[in-house]
Amino acid sequence: MLRAALPRDVAVEVVDAGNWAWLLPALTADARRAHLRGPDLLHRVRAGLRAGSVLVDGEPVAELAADPESVLAAVRARLEQPAGRVTAGRAAPPAAVP
Numbered sequence: 715m716l717r718a719a720l721p722r723d724v725a726v727e728v729v730d731a732g733n734w735a736w737l738l739p740a741l742t743a744d745a746r747r748a749h750l751r752g753p754d755l756l757h758r759v760r761a762g763l764r765a766g767s768v769l770v771d772g773e774p775v776a777e778l779a780a781d782p783e784s785v786l787a788a789v790r791a792r793l794e795q796p797a798g799r800v801t802a803g804r805a806a807p808p809a810a811v812p
Contacts, residue, residue: 728769729766729768748773
């Protein structure tokens, strides 16, 4: 449902044990590109490796445990942010089930 609701050129990944091997270096590189260092970088990478996290541009934006509509809303909200924009401080935790 998620990929079908988004344009084809949007890269959305769902974290599971099968893709951790390539996600770790990709998440680290994405966090560094976002100018994160030290604890902020570690926090972003750890949040991105949580099973069930939904990633957009290497940033965790939601968890599959949330209802599908809130996951889609979180992904769309992230896509509306200007490219290269870095939020201050740590990455927000993924959206959870209310």
